Amino acid sequence: MSTDNPPTEINVKGQVLTRHAIYRHGQLVLQYYIKTAQGPVLAELYHSEVICFCRLQDVNQLIQKAGFVLKAESISLLSFAHEPISALYLKSNSQLKLLSRIANDIGISLFEADIRPEQRFLIERFIALDIECTGYYQASKSVLPMPLLSINRARKVPHNQLTTIPLKMISLDFECSFAGELYSVGLYGANYQCVFMVGEPQANCHQFITWVKDEVTLIQRLIAWFREYDPDIIIGWAVVTFDLALLYKRCLLHNIPLVIGRGNTELNWKVADKYRPETLSLPGRVVLDGIDWLKAAFYQFDSFSLESVSRQLLAEGKAIDHVENRGQEITHLFEQDKNALAFYNITDCRLVWDIFEKTQLLDFALERAKLTGLEFGRVGASIAAFYHLYLPHLHRGGFVAPAYPASNGLESPGGYVMPSIPGYYKDVLVLDFKSLYPSIIRTFLIDPKGLVEGMHANNINRDSDTVAGYLGAQFSRQSPILPALVASLAEQRELAKSDKNAPLSQAIKIIMNSLYGVLGSRGCVFHDAKLASSITMRGHQIMKLTKKWIEECGYQVIYGDTDSTFVWLGDNHGIKDIQAVGKHLSVSITERWLKWCAQEYQLDSYLELEFETHFEQFIMPTLRGSDEGSKKRYVGAVSNDQQQLTLTFKGMEQVRSDWSPIARRIQYHLYELFFKGEDVIDYLSNELAAIKDGARDNELIFKKRLRRNVEDYTAKSSPHVKAAKQLAKILGDVNVTRKGQQIRYVMTLTGAQAIEAKPQNIDYEYYISKQIKPIAEPILQLCGHSFDALVNNQLLLL
Structure with missing residues (x-):
């Protein structure tokens, strides 16, 4: 025994x-x-x-x-x-x-x-x-x-029953030659910094440098480092598509097993030659790319280069003089000043680390993984997140997911955009529905399982207890899944706000707002036009009725977009406490929706109208060359506590990176001067003269990223494509024509030319007619002037 x-x-x-x-x-x-x-x-x-x-x-x-x-x-x-x-x-x-x-x-x-x-x-x-x-x-x-x-x-693990898990994070960055040969690797973490540098030890070098004799030794030393330091999380800038992909290729070249995963496992890719975060396999370690996660958290920058983002978030940039030619400068430093290259390398690592700290990206990624069930570190994948949230409830509700979408070509309309009344206004209130689409789902019981059960019940018994949607949809009132999920997420978000947990609040907001997008996507097996339309068309009804009820209160609605309603209080309204009016309107309309839902559908309303903003001055422009009001474009002004004017641009050139810096700057100042009651004509005349004199050349540079490889563009005449081809010839480097490269160019008398070509024949008339005129005309019209007349007067004065 x-x-x-x-x-x-x-x-x-x-x-x-x-x-x-x-x-x-x-x-x-x-x-x-x-x-x-x-x-x-x-x-x-x-x-x-x-x-x-x-x-x-x-x-x-x-x-x-x-x-x-x-x-x-x-x-x-x-x-x-x-x-x-x-x-x-x-x-x-x-x-x-x-x-x-x-x-x-x-x-x-x-x-x-x-x-x-x-x-x-x-x-x-x-x-x-x-x-x-x-x-x-x-x-x-x-x-x-x-x-x-x-x-x-x-x-x-039940909520709050798991103690805080200490996660060891490292910021990683490689420096290399144009051909991809590794020069150094920087590693930066909490109270830790190290650079493995190829070369002979030098006197008076940084203490964080570890010297290795060649590239092979660098790779071997890095593999050993992973075993010793054993990080949970690797962060970087394009860390998957560049750094880890480069390391993998160099290991293939030298026939070195890239054993940097836990359990003595190799880094690998699920799809050959597709070096993307979703294809990376690195057992036991999570890789977070700063660019992808800033986008996932809805940060917006003109450029997502590390130099640009760090300048904006940290007021600090790369430790190098010529960022635009950093490839050449890195090689120069490797050959002449490896100490400076090591400092540059570790600074890049630290900048990424500081950006993650500043924006709480790690916390955001953790909270998103807790909410969605997606792999920790996976960005995007809204449909997969929906499946993870929905399927276990669906199975317990007695169903499996469908094999295919059911819409059969019927599609739903988008969000409601109200025709605008163009003009210049004083005292415009903006009232927003709080999480409108999730609130519609919750209020009107919109749910894939509920639709299946409701339609089935209605086919059997026309008097069944269901809620009518659109396109013939009927939703069961019995135990719908999606409304309950929305309710749970909304409750968690309120708790996150009260706890001042910004990463969790943002993660929940993004997930809640993605629900309609998932149901409206043909890539989702739950997609059914009845579902999506019962959300968007209900939104149309809500916006129209809200407009009607507000105007019954004696105010004019001048515009509406998806979930926002713009209310003009009228000239000479005599209202002393405008904030109180905004709050009263939002409360009264919310209460009216409570009564309406109860009377029409015997449902509890979760529609909540909030008073968002009071624009002291507001401009709704016309469409170019038309008297018709524009959509999704406006400028509003409010005064802060110091009585300084703050401008909000929506859909205007000011917020579009594909317009030249000078157009964006002039537009901002034109509206600022107009709102302050100052002379816009004199300012614009001076700026036009400065452009013609060549005094604004540094503001004429366009920056545009290639969305595909140059050879894949069908419109070969696109200015940035032409400039990219020219740049490739100048540098002798075809890589600048690859997808993702940012091209800087100006418009000349012979068309677009890359900045690196040092163009001299800038086409100033192009910038005046194509860049300045479109952004100046709306303001000049409000002042009783025209752009063409202003230019002609200038010519007469010459």
């Missing part, structure tokens, strides 16, 4: 860093690298299966055609057509791909076949980022630099 004690079950709580499905001895194993308060743990689930679904009536035909043992089980779920469903269990993704081809060939639909097994395990248990695993430590743990846990059970 054995005297060994049975193994003790272990509970492990932590955060899922990365998730994987691997095959070991012919068995599917799900892997979760978890960071706990005590350190990293690799948790594995053995004897896993790939799961999808089909109609019960299709099972026998699939089994006959499969060519391999296909395990099927009848379950208590229905399709959206109310047909019985069977679950299919497969041994591998390759079997799933084969079965999908067979099913497609014989016209059988598979449901939820695109949900990866490592995702499904978490989805079905409502697990997002925080996890508690119960299981046993494996004897083979001594082989790994971390414990190995065999999972028996897993569950979501």
